[in-house]
Amino acid sequence: MGVVVKNLTKTFQSQKTDFAAVRDVSFEVEEGALVALLGPSGSGKSTILRMIAGLEQPDSGEIFLGGENVTRLATQKRGVGFVFQNYALFKQLTVFQNIAFGLQVQGAPRAEIKGRVSELLELLGLKDLGRRYPHQLSGGQRQRVALARALAPRPKVLLLDEPFGAIDAKIRKELREWLRTLHDEMHVTSLFVTHDQEEALEICDHIYVMNQGVIEQGGTPEEIYKRPATEFVANFVGLMNIHDAVVKDGKLSIGPYSFPGNGGNGLAEGDRIRVFFRPQDIYISGASNAYAMHARIVRRSFLGVSIKLEIEAEHGFRFIAIIPEHVFYNEKLAEGAAISYQIEEFHYVNLRAGKGMKKLVFADYEI
Amino acid sequence: MAKSHPEHRQNPWVKYGLITAVAAYLLWLLGLPIFTLIRHTVEIGAGRIAEELWQSEVAHAFALTVLLSLGAVLFNGVFGTLVAYVMVRQRFRGRALINAILDLPFAVSPVVVGYMLILLFGKAGWLQGLAEWTGISWVFAWPGMLVATLFVTFPFVVREVMPVLEEVGTEQEEAARTLGAGGWKIFWRITLPGIRWGLLYGVSLTLARALGEFGAVLVVGAGVSGSTETATIYVYRAMEERMFGGAYAASLILIGFSFLLLLGMEWFKKRSNV
Numbered sequence: 129m130g131v132v133v134k135n136l137t138k139t140f141q142s143q144k145t146d147f148a149a150v151r152d153v154s155f156e157v158e159e160g161a162l163v164a165l166l167g168p169s170g171s172g173k174s175t176i177l178r179m180i181a182g183l184e185q186p187d188s189g190e191i192f193l194g195g196e197n198v199t200r201l202a203t204q205k206r207g208v209g210f211v212f213q214n215y216a217l218f219k220q221l222t223v224f225q226n227i228a229f230g231l232q233v234q235g236a237p238r239a240e241i242k243g244r245v246s247e248l249l250e251l252l253g254l255k256d257l258g259r260r261y262p263h264q265l266s267g268g269q270r271q272r273v274a275l276a277r278a279l280a281p282r283p284k285v286l287l288l289d290e291p292f293g294a295i296d297a298k299i300r301k302e303l304r305e306w307l308r309t310l311h312d313e314m315h316v317t318s319l320f321v322t323h324d325q326e327e328a329l330e331i332c333d334h335i336y337v338m339n340q341g342v343i344e345q346g347g348t349p350e351e352i353y354k355r356p357a358t359e360f361v362a363n364f365v366g367l368m369n370i371h372d373a374v375v376k377d378g379k380l381s382i383g384p385y386s387f388p389g390n391g392g393n394g395l396a397e398g399d400r401i402r403v404f405f406r407p408q409d410i411y412i413s414g415a416s417n418a419y420a421m422h423a424r425i426v427r428r429s430f431l432g433v434s435i436k437l438e439i440e441a442e443h444g445f446r447f448i449a450i451i452p453e454h455v456f457y458n459e460k461l462a463e464g465a466a467i468s469y470q471i472e473e474f475h476y477v478n479l480r481a482g483k484g485m486k487k488l489v490f491a492d493y494e495i
Numbered sequence: 496m497a498k499s500h501p502e503h504r505q506n507p508w509v510k511y512g513l514i515t516a517v518a519a520y521l522l523w524l525l526g527l528p529i530f531t532l533i534r535h536t537v538e539i540g541a542g543r544i545a546e547e548l549w550q551s552e553v554a555h556a557f558a559l560t561v562l563l564s565l566g567a568v569l570f571n572g573v574f575g576t577l578v579a580y581v582m583v584r585q586r587f588r589g590r591a592l593i594n595a596i597l598d599l600p601f602a603v604s605p606v607v608v609g610y611m612l613i614l615l616f617g618k619a620g621w622l623q624g625l626a627e628w629t630g631i632s633w634v635f636a637w638p639g640m641l642v643a644t645l646f647v648t649f650p651f652v653v654r655e656v657m658p659v660l661e662e663v664g665t666e667q668e669e670a671a672r673t674l675g676a677g678g679w680k681i682f683w684r685i686t687l688p689g690i691r692w693g694l695l696y697g698v699s700l701t702l703a704r705a706l707g708e709f710g711a712v713l714v715v716g717a718g719v720s721g722s723t724e725t726a727t728i729y730v731y732r733a734m735e736e737r738m739f740g741g742a743y744a745a746s747l748i749l750i751g752f753s754f755l756l757l758l759g760m761e762w763f764k765k766r767s768n769v
Contacts, residue, residue, distance in 0.1 A: 206673075
C-alpha cells in the first residue's frame with residue numbers, strides 16, 4: 129500500500145500574483161516505509177501532503193494510494209491518517225473521545241472502539257489520560273493523542289505535517305525517536321513533512337529534499353548527505369564550506385589545492401566553479417605533517433560532542449572544520465595554534481553548465 | 496517583591512477619588528432609576544397592580560413580546576450562524592461590502608426600520624404581492640413585527656460568532672474530514688460545539704434587544720391594544736393613560752428578565768473564554 133504521486137502541480141492564486149507552490153512533482157513512498165519531505169518553509173512540501181489527503185485539489189497530476197487512483201476521491205474516503213502541526217485536537221472532547229472519533233464515524237461497535245482506544249492509549253503511554261481534555265495536556269502529550277487519533281481507524285497511509293514543530297527541543301528529540309520505534313512496530317506507510325534536516329536524517333528510510341515547488345533530490349539519508357545532487361541540497365542538509373574558483377591554465381585552484389581542469393573533471397578553460405566540502409571531511413592534526421597543508425586556528429567553539437574550528441591557511445584560504453570532542457588531543461587545538469590539515473573530499477557545481485553536483489577528482493590518474 | 500516601585504506607587508487620593516467618581520456615576524445612572532421604580536411599585540400597592548395588570552390585553556402584550564423574542568432567537572440564531580460561517584470560511588467578491596453592511600441595523604433608527612417595512616409590504620410595496628399571495632397580513636400584524644424584530648437584532652449573533660469561528664480555525668474540521676466524517680457530522684460534532692458559547696452569548700444579546708424593542712414594532716404594528724401591542728408598548732400606553740400600577744409592574748417584569756439574561760451572559764462569556 130504505497131503512495132505514488134505523478135506530475136503533481138498546484139498554483140495558488142491571489143489578487144496580484146500566482147504562486148506556483150508545487151511544480152510537476154513525482155515521487156513514490158514504498159509500502160511500510162517512513163519517508164520525509166524535507167525543505168524550507170514555502171517549498172511546497174505541506175501542500176503536497178494536503179493534496180495526498182484531499183484537503184487541497186491539485187491543478188493537474190495524479191495521486192495513487194495502494195494502487196488506487198484517489199485524485200478525485202473525497203478526503204473522507206481516502207483512508208489516510210493526518211497529524212497536524214498544531215495537533216488540531218477536538219477541544220470539547222476528551223482524549224478518549226478524540227481517539228474514538230474515527231471509529232465512531234465508521235460505525236464500529238462500541239466494544240471494538242473501547243478495545244482499540246485502550247490499546248492505543250497503552251501503546252502511546254497515555255494510559256491514565258483518557259478522561260482529560262486537550263487543554264489539560266502538555267504539548268508532547270497532545271501530539272501523541274493526535275497520533276493515536278490518526279492511527280485509530282487503521283489508515284492505509286499516515287501523513288504527518290511538521291508534527292513536532294511546536295514542541296520544545298528536548299521533547300521533540302524524544303518524540304521523534306519514539307515515532308521511529310512506533311513505526312517499526314506498526315509498519316504503517318508514513319510520509320513526514322519537516323524543515324528540520326536532523327529530524328529527517330535521524331528517523332527516515334528515505335528523504336525527498338524540496339525547494340521552490342520541486343524535488344531536488346531523493347535518496348537515503350546517507351546518500352543525501354554524502355552525495356548531494358544539487359547546490360541547494362548541499363547547502364540545506366548539513367554544514368558546508370563553499371568556495372568559488374575559475375579554471376585557469378588548465379587548472380582549478382582552491383586554496384593550496386590544485387585540480388586538473390579537463391580529463392577527469394571535464395572542465396573547460398574559464399569555467400566558473402563552486403566548490404563544496406564538509407567541515408567533517410577534514411583531517412586535522414596538531415602535529416606537523418610533511419604531507420599535509422599548514423594553517424592556524426582563528427576561532428574555536430566548543431559544541432559539546434564536537435568542536436568547531438575556524439581555520440585560516442595561506443593566501444587567506446578560510447574554512448570551518450568540525451572534529452569530535454576528545455580529551456586526548458583536542459587540548460592542542462587552541463585558538464592561534466598552528467596545525468596541519470588535509471581536506472578529504474570536494475564536490476562542485478559548474479556554474480555555467482547547470483546545477484548538477486559532482487565529486488572533484490584530484491588527479492588525472494584517478495579516472 | 497510585593498513592594499512596588501516608587502514611580503508606580505499610586506497616590507491613594509487619586510485611587511479612591513476615581514473609584515468614588517465611578518461609583519457615583521453608576522449609582523446615579525443605573526441604580527437610582529431602578530430603585531425609584533421599585534419604590535413606586537411598592538407604594539402603589541398590590542391591589543391596584545393586580546387590577547391593572549390582570550387584564551387579557553396585558554397578558555396578550557407579554558405573549559406577543561415572548562413570541563417575537565423567541566422568533567428572533569430562532570431565525571437569527573440559525574441564519575446568523577449561517578451568515579457568520581459563510582463570511583469567515585468563504586472568500587468571494589463583495590465580501591468586504593457585505594461585512595460593512597452587516598452592522599446596518601445598529602446604525603439605522605428602529606423607527607425608520609419600521610417605516611421601511613411598511614413601504615415594502617404595504618400598498619404598492621414590492622412585497623405587497625407576497626402579502627396577498629400568502630394571505631397573511633404583514634403590516635399592522637405580528638408577522639411584520641417579527642420581521643422588524645429580526646432586522647434590528649440581526650447583527651448580534653453574526654458579530655459574536657464570527658470571531659469565535661475565526662479563532663477556532665479550520666484544522667479541527669479538516670482533522671474530522673480525514674477521519675471520515677461528512678459535512679453534517681462535522682458541523683454538529685465539531686463546529687457547533689466549538690462556537691456554542693459565543694452563539695449563546697449572541698442569542699442572549701438578541702433576546703435582550705428583542706424584549707426591549709419599541710420603535711420598529713410600534714411603527715409596523717401600530718400598537719393596537721389586545722392585538723399588536725407588545726410589553727414595551729403596553730408600558731408606554733399605561734403611562735399615557737395614568738395606569739401607573741400596570742406600567743410600573745410591567746417595567747419591573749421586563750427588568751427582571753433582563754437581569755436574568757445578564758447573569759446568563761456573564762456565565763456564557765466566561766465559558767467562551769476557556
